Amino acid sequence: MMKRALWQGLVAGAAGTVVMTLGEKAEQRLTGRPDSYVPARTLERLTGLPERPGRQPVQLNWAMHFGQGALVGVLGSVMAQAGLRGPWSSVMFTVVRLTNDQILENATGVGAPPPTWPRAELVVDLLHKSVYGFATGAVADALAARNGPGPGQRHAMMRPGRHSAVGPPPKDA
Numbered sequence: 001m002m003k004r005a006l007w008q009g010l011v012a013g014a015a016g017t018v019v020m021t022l023g024e025k026a027e028q029r030l031t032g033r034p035d036s037y038v039p040a041r042t043l044e045r046l047t048g049l050p051e052r053p054g055r056q057p058v059q060l061n062w063a064m065h066f067g068q069g070a071l072v073g074v075l076g077s078v079m080a081q082a083g084l085r086g087p088w089s090s091v092m093f094t095v096v097r098l099t100n101d102q103i104l105e106n107a108t109g110v111g112a113p114p115p116t117w118p119r120a121e122l123v124v125d126l127l128h129k130s131v132y133g134f135a136t137g138a139v140a141d142a143l144a145a146r147n148g149p150g151p152g153q154r155h156a157m158m159r160p161g162r163h164s165a166v167g168p169p170p171k172d173a
Contacts, residue, residue, distance in 0.1 A: 002078075004144075010071075011143065012077055013069050013072055017066050017070065023127075024128050039068070040057040045110060046108060072100050073136050073140065076136045080141050080150070082151060083153035084150070090138070094134070154169060
């Protein structure tokens with residue numbers, strides 16, 4: 001399962017990042033919002049690369065933007081392989097992506113906690129990360145579905161509906 005989750009997650013995460021980026025670029029054209037170089041600044045600090053204030057590190061920005069999106073997609077794929085699929089799981093995965101961003105940005109001092117952001121900036125970030133989460137989730141779900149139901153789904157099929165006290169299926173099932 002883990003080998004499958006790795007390659008499928010990289011594919012799903014890359015696809016989700018492409019969809020998110022297209023949405024970001026469309027939004028920027030409409031609103032006039034400039035590019036953010038927070039991803040690049042975060043990567044500079046994580047790797048110890050020299051920071052050059054005033055110079056916009058475009059290549060580092062794209063590397064962090066797509067690299068982080070692809071790598072976090074692996075977690076979305078692990079969720080789908082386990083049987084956590086569909087819109088509810090995409091909501092959970094979106095929170096994972098937001099959390100990953102905030103840990104890296106705040107730990108490096110590049111970012112500040114979201115409650116301190118201007119509300120419009122917060123809404124835009126939540127919107128774009130939600131697009132990423134749902135697009136990545138859809139691709140991860142489709143790839144995982146090719147292998148049938150995941151362990152969690154098999155457990156749920158033992159007694160359809162909402163019930164308490166349903167023990168796990170036998171290990172060999």
